[in-house]
Amino acid sequence: MSDDSELEAIRQRKMAELQKMAADKAAIASITQPVHLTDANFAGETAKYPIILVDFWAPWCGPCRMVAPVIDQLAKEYAGRVVFGKLNVDENPRVAGTFGVQSIPTMMIFKAGKAVDIIVGAMPKGAIEAKLKQQLSGSSIYG
Template sequence: MKSIRGEKNAASGSAGTPIDLNDRNFSAELMKQNIMVVDFWAPWCGPCQMVHPIIEELAREYAGKVTFGRLNVDDNQATSAAFRVRSIPTILIFKNGKVADGVIGAVPKKMLESKIKSVMSAQ
């Protein structure tokens, strides 16, 4: 599996590293997690590239509490369609396998972090 930058992502799924998601592993990975933040992106999307460092930083900061993943919408159209992703970047926050919140577009780290904290604190 390739990471965004093209090199092999040996740490995929380890604490503090976003998981490379695809149509085959999405459901299984989602069901393993209490809270999961998924970045729906594409390589040609400029705003998506702006979001990647934010996702990586948050993945490190929330390691052990929240799992982060990335799904390339061009290569994984079934999952993208299932969640009605029409614009990218779309970031969905799942809790117990269900969409709890999300944002469309490149947003500041503080806004995304606020949404994550809100989902974490919700019963």
């Protein structure tokens, strides 16, 4: 292979990577409400987004119902930078157990599928945002 053809192959690969990144960013920007997470899809969903905040909740939990509109609002405000997910702990005990969730609401922030921060209890919007901003400042992907 000549140097020119090697350079062209590298250029083509890099262009394909840039196009995929742009498509991924556009797909993430279109997510303006929390995604539904389950025991079955949790690993794949949390790994596919650069940053996702997962709300562990249950329908009977009063504090969870207080946090839900905040999560919905943040999902709209942070579209393109953070994806939000909701996992019903009653319907999905395996994931909740894996992460040791014993109190709800519990919110966990994942980066590339790895848990990096946790918020326990019904926190006000500003407290949740502070944690998100802390994680976003360390993320050059979509920050």
